Amino acid sequence: MTELTHPAKAATRSTRERLEATWRKGAEALSPRVLRRTLAELQAIVDTRVSEVEGGRRARAFAEWYAGASAEERRDAWLLMSEQFGADPKKIQSAREHYEAAHGTPEEGAAEIRLRRSLVSARTRLLQRFAAFPAGMRFLVDLRAELLPHLRGDKRLLPLDAELETLFSTWFDVAFLELRRLSWDSPASLLEKLIKYEAVHDIRSWSDLKNRLDSDRRCYGFFHPRLDGEPLIFVEVALTDHMSDCITPLLDEAAAVADIDKATTAIFYSISNTQAGLRGVSFGDSLIKHVVETLKAEFPKLKTFATLSPIPGFRAWLARHAPPEKLAAWEKPLELDAKSPERQELLSWAARYLGRELQDGKPLDPVARFHLGNGARVERLNWAGDPSPKGIKQSFGLMVNYLYDPKRLDKHRAMLSQGEIPMAAAIGDLYR
Numbered sequence: 001m002t003e004l005t006h007p008a009k010a011a012t013r014s015t016r017e018r019l020e021a022t023w024r025k026g027a028e029a030l031s032p033r034v035l036r037r038t039l040a041e042l043q044a045i046v047d048t049r050v051s052e053v054e055g056g057r058r059a060r061a062f063a064e065w066y067a068g069a070s071a072e073e074r075r076d077a078w079l080l081m082s083e084q085f086g087a088d089p090k091k092i093q094s095a096r097e098h099y100e101a102a103h104g105t106p107e108e109g110a111a112e113i114r115l116r117r118s119l120v121s122a123r124t125r126l127l128q129r130f131a132a133f134p135a136g137m138r139f140l141v142d143l144r145a146e147l148l149p150h151l152r153g154d155k156r157l158l159p160l161d162a163e164l165e166t167l168f169s170t171w172f173d174v175a176f177l178e179l180r181r182l183s184w185d186s187p188a189s190l191l192e193k194l195i196k197y198e199a200v201h202d203i204r205s206w207s208d209l210k211n212r213l214d215s216d217r218r219c220y221g222f223f224h225p226r227l228d229g230e231p232l233i234f235v236e237v238a239l240t241d242h243m244s245d246c247i248t249p250l251l252d253e254a255a256a257v258a259d260i261d262k263a264t265t266a267i268f269y270s271i272s273n274t275q276a277g278l279r280g281v282s283f284g285d286s287l288i289k290h291v292v293e294t295l296k297a298e299f300p301k302l303k304t305f306a307t308l309s310p311i312p313g314f315r316a317w318l319a320r321h322a323p324p325e326k327l328a329a330w331e332k333p334l335e336l337d338a339k340s341p342e343r344q345e346l347l348s349w350a351a352r353y354l355g356r357e358l359q360d361g362k363p364l365d366p367v368a369r370f371h372l373g374n375g376a377r378v379e380r381l382n383w384a385g386d387p388s389p390k391g392i393k394q395s396f397g398l399m400v401n402y403l404y405d406p407k408r409l410d411k412h413r414a415m416l417s418q419g420e421i422p423m424a425a426a427i428g429d430l431y432r
Contacts (some may be wrong), residue, residue, distance in 0.1 A: 015039075015076075015083045015154070029072030038078050041065075046125045056132035063130065063139045078147055082160035085123035092118045123163050131171070137226035140164060146275035165280045172224060172232065172278060174286040179294065182212055182219040182234065193230055195220070195287060197274040200310060207253055208296055212236055216258040218266075220291050222283055232278060233287055236270040239263035239299065243401055244308045245382040247391075265304040266295050268404075271370075285374040302373075305404040306379060311395035313365040314353055322349060332398040334387055340421065350398050351430035354378050354422045363421060368402075375409030376402040377422035381430070 017213065019039065024031040030038060044050075045058045066074060087262045095111075095118035102111035130136045144164045151157055177311055182190065195203045203209050216239050221231030238250050239260050244267045249255055250322070268291075271284060292305050319327060336343040355378055357364045363372050378400060385391070385399025403424070405412075412422040 014263075015079050027072070028076070029070065030076045033081070035076060038077065039084055042077075042080060042085070042126060045129045046122055052129070052132055053062070055129040056136070057125075059130045059136060060133040063133075063136070066139075066143075073294070074146065075150065078143075078150075078157055078160055079414070081123060081126065082157050084259070085121060085126055085201060086159060087119055087121040094118070121159075123160065124167070125186050127167055131167075131226075134226075137171070137224070141168075141227070141275055141277035143277070144168075144279075145275070146274065148279060162400045164277075167280045168278055171226075172281050172283065174222075174283055175305075177222040177224055177232070177283060177286075179287070179290045180221055180223055180231075181294075182221055182231070184212070187229075190229065190231075193274065194234065197231075197234070198270065199272040200270040201247065211251070211253045211255075214257055216240075216260050216263070218291075218295065220287070220294065222356060224289055227275075230274065232275055233269055233271065233273045233284060234293055235272075235287060236296070237291065238267040238269055239302075240265050240267055243267070243304060243306050243380070244269070245380070245385060245399075245401070247308060247386050247388075247399065250308070260299065262301075263299060264301055265306065266292070266299075266302055268305070268307045269309075284370060288374060288404065292404065305406070306372060307400075307402045307404075308385065308401055309367050309371065309400050310384070310391065311350065311354070311365055311398055311400055312367060314350060314395040314398065315393065317353055317357070317364060318349055330396055333392065334384055338383075343383070346396060346398075347383065348431045350381055350395070350400075351427050353422050354381075354400060355427050355431065360421060361417070361419060363416075368400075371402040371404075372412070372416055372421060375412045376404045377408075377412050377424065378427050379403035379424050380426065 013021075013028070015035065017037055018028065018032055021032045039064055041058070044064065045055055047055070050058070066077060069077070092115075095115040099108070099111040099115045102108045127140060130140055144161065147157060147161060147164075153159055182194065184191075191209060195209060203212070212215075218237040218239065219234060220237070221234035223231055238244065238258075240258055241262050241264050243265055244250060247269060250267070250269055268288065271287075273284075295302055295305075326342075326345065330336075330346050333343070333346065336346075341369075354363070354368055355363065363369045368378070380401040382399045382401065384397045386395075387397050391397045391399070408422075415422050
């Protein structure tokens with residue numbers, strides 16, 4: 001028998017209340033009896049009396065159940081992990097009091113260790129057991145990817161998400177990643193991943209992909225040994241003799257291959273993350289640094305390292321700040337004459353957006369936030385840099401070059417930390 005109630009009311013019951021109940025309510029997926037059994041299975045995974053091997057075996061068995069569970073049943077599993085495996089508050093309080101009493105005494109170090117250990121939750125040990133079996137890391141990354149969209153609607157899931165992000169930041173540290181070059185000779189299964197995950201400029205066909213992997217191009221990705229065969233992030237690079245101002249020639253399959261012996265510039269024209277479950281884990285900065293060093297070793301003549309980047313947040317921001325009549329005048333930007341006031345004004349707004357607008361000390365535009373946070377500077381705005389429908393929709397066709405000067409990365413980061421966006425003088429001149 002199931003007791004029916006309003007789903008919104010049922011959704012507010014904690015797992016503690018449901019575990020003590022007799023009947024399932026409304027939209028709850030697992031009955032109290034099944035919920036108790038599921039909790040027991042999770043607790044058995046972290047049982048201190050069993051070995052790591054046995055704990056991993058139990059975790060794998062639970063993951064097999066999870067694979068066949070419904071979305072609602074999986075959500076109940078998340079709630080159990082989040083609400084039933086926290087740190088012991090009594091141990092934390094006792095350890096904190098001991099640490100405060102020991103402050104300034106020879107016992108302070110030991111008291112700090114005790115406090116740190118008290119803060120380690122059973123949830124940490126549970127997730128570590130899941131990571132122990134061969135497919136466990138993939139299981140956890142996919143679990144978080146599925147979990148993330150639900151966080152805003154249910155704050156009870158935040159502890160599980162925070163625990164996963166913390167562990168991933170350690171497990172996916174750059175020290176454990178391998179930089180690999182991806183080429184046309186790479187396995188077909190890997191090339192299919194590039195097509196699937198390309199997030200900046202869609203790969204339209206195999207011939208399109210082959211063009212991006214030609215002799216005047218390079219593609220590199222970071223790989224993790226527990227997620228072998230799938231890059232965590234990859235970057236596409238064009239080797240040229242100038243700083244590119246338009247994406248069209250780079251994506252033109254009929255364009256002549258550049259002479260790499262004359263290449264002086266490396267253009268990073270696409271960077272794509274592949275794992276939604278690793279959101280918040282940063283390795284893009286390290287990827288670019290490693291790629292720059294790899295390219296310099298192979299091509300000593302390279303002197304300039306820059307991006308050709310979209311400005312995805314520009315149109316939405318402009319719609320909130322520019323006069324409506326101006327927005328109407330910019331709807332067909334490719335038809336604007338080079339000296340028209342509308343064109344110059346649009347460039348001025350874009351320079352302001354990239355060169356001045358901050359939120360919480362960080363650039364508004366997500367791509368700018370990434371590159372400027374890595375120590376690049378805003379170098380140049382490019383009119384009709386992306387004349388495709390997507391480019392027009394995002395930023396009226398504008399693209400931007402961010403310059404990576406290896407000698408000034410730390411200086412640029414310091415400027416940004418003080419609320420000043422690093423940029424070339426020409427960008428500042430556009431909006432002054």
